[in-house]
Amino acid sequence: MSRFRGLFHRRGSLFVALCVATFWQFCDGIEARSEPAEKPNVVFILADDLGYNELGSFGQEKIKTPNLDRLASQGMRLTQHYSGNAVCAPSRCVLMTGKHPGHAVVRNNREAKPEGQWPLPAEEVTLAKKMNAIGYTTGGFGKWGLGGPSSTGDPMDQGFDRFFGYNCQYHAHSYYPSYLWSDRAKIALQNDPEIPGHASLAKDADPADPASYEPFKGTDYAPDRINAQTLEFVKANQDKPFFLYYPTVIPHVALHVPDEDLKPYHDLGWKDPPFTRSKGYGYTPHFTPRAAYAAMITRMDRYVGNVLDLLDELGLADNTIVIFSSDNGTTHLEQEVDYEFFDSVGELRGLKGSLYEGGVRVPTIVRWPGHIEPGSSSDRISGFEDWMPTLMEILNDEPASEDADGVSLAATLKGQEQSPRKPLYREFSGYGGQQSLRAGDWKAVRQGLTKKGIKTELYNIKEDIGEQNDVAAKHPKIVARMERAMKEEHSPSEVFPLKPIDN
Known part of the structure; x- marks a missing residue:
């Protein structure tokens, strides 16, 4: 009889412990479900x-x-x-x-x-x-x-x-x-x-x-x-x-x-x-x-x-x-x-x-x-x-x-490192028609696209934030890459055409 009570005691303790553990897991689940992280x-x-x-x-x-x-x-x-x-x-x-x-x-x-x-x-x-x-x-x-x-x-x-x-x-x-x-x-x-x-x-x-x-x-x-x-x-x-x-x-x-x-x-x-x-x-x-x-x-x-x-x-x-x-x-x-x-x-x-x-x-x-x-x-x-x-x-x-x-x-x-951004493209059919592309320190600009002939200007923004020194003539390969990228990023628009590119 004493052996039976001992066995019951040991098994009962185990049973209680399992119940307590299950209870707290259940409570944790309720807390997780009832208090989700608020979206900002x-x-x-x-x-x-x-x-x-x-x-x-x-x-x-x-x-x-x-x-x-x-x-x-x-x-x-x-x-x-x-x-x-x-x-x-x-x-x-x-x-x-x-x-x-x-x-x-x-x-x-x-x-x-x-x-x-x-x-x-x-x-x-x-x-x-x-x-x-x-x-x-x-x-x-x-x-x-x-x-x-x-x-x-x-x-x-x-x-x-x-x-x-x-x-x-x-x-x-x-x-x-x-x-x-x-x-x-x-x-x-x-x-x-x-x-x-x-x-x-x-x-x-x-x-x-x-x-x-x-x-x-x-x-x-x-x-x-x-x-x-x-x-x-x-x-x-x-x-x-x-x-x-x-x-x-x-x-x-x-x-x-x-x-x-x-x-x-x-x-x-x-x-x-x-x-x-x-x-x-x-x-x-x-x-x-x-x-x-x-x-x-x-x-x-x-x-x-x-x-x-x-x-x-x-x-x-x-x-x-x-x-x-x-x-x-x-x-x-x-x-x-x-x-x-x-x-x-x-x-x-x-x-x-x-x-x-x-x-x-x-x-x-x-x-x-x-x-x-x-x-x-x-x-x-x-x-x-x-x-x-x-x-x-x-x-x-x-x-x-x-x-x-x-x-x-x-x-x-969040203050973490992030790889450099892909080139940032802009175009504007107003004010004479314009395009620009920012790729790292380089920026290409085109003005007067409603006129015949297209001239691409090139600036190193890190060294020339005021865009005063057009260095396109010194860097023809960079200009060529920027021009290809501008062409790839532009899709024609019937409502807002970018002349003469869309003609």
Whole structure:
């Protein structure tokens, strides 16, 4: 009997131990299933026509951008990042589709009546659609420019669950419009009449009198409305993963900004000659254009700060990837935006509309706490087409397809070594027709493609960041390789032909 009790005791202990072990394994399984790793939110903020050197963290000395400078101190600056193209719509197309300009559908700005630009086709796979497919709620707030209302390119048909702002780029030339779009409905603003984006001083107006510029001031500032809706989207979706695309219209001209933002720059005593639009060219006049431009950028910075502060307040900052960039370089309209006074592109050559560095190299910042080293920087060559594969790798462990134009930056963002990028190709059918190819330190540029004869320029960007010394004659073999690569990367477009290449 005692032997039986001993056997039962030993076997019972074993049984209890097995039960306990099984119980804890079961609990571990429950914990693993009930608390999966949360997918990070993504906030992509896109400035409009912001130059490479127009943030404090990228060298700006006159314009104050404290919130974006703070973002840079908390994340990584990408110092060789390229926008999708040299002007608005084709650049945004590259960002949204992950296709470089030689393959993208939209390759230039083109208005489509009655409102909007050349539309993305219905079957296009956009970043918003990709985010939707992996469980993200998506919202776009600001300027769209890739297809008018009810077209195939309408943002509500291209993967966005929520849209608020300007659909049409031309409509966005006014910061005091009569309406904005909320999803598929027009929302009236309190601007009666609407302040036009293009207008001139009255014939009898004195250009030296500040009162002459009063007609270009409105009541209901559209960027305020857009920022408010952006914050509402974050609040409404704080308990689930969201993708926030915030393509702000600032600092694209016209020079429209509330008076209260001008005073800090007026107090600096800048010599600030009025922009009068005397020749009928450009956007609406402004009495102090330098102060207005600086104030617009500082106001944009404040909008960014509102988003960052809300992420902190809601406890979302540590689980949110924040990306900031610009759709192209500073505008070439020097009477409205004094890019020399602000040193807007630093040492770079070219402005908006150009495939030289100043037209397409843009200030870019990425913050992801716990993954990206604060205050770091990377000079890896990258471009807008890289964001789709980067985010898909991070969020869904999804490798880019072999024929994808973009290359994931995930390793670089995490501070890991990454092999050199394949050549980065750009083409632009506007402003005379242009092509460029960046391969390592070398950059090939072609200008004036609408004319007979094609000349390829070659620059060593590491030694000549200002693209002042064309060394094509010294390196014919490199030029030949670059020309072959440009030919391979270009696919003909009936809508946006690159003459004379497509003839």
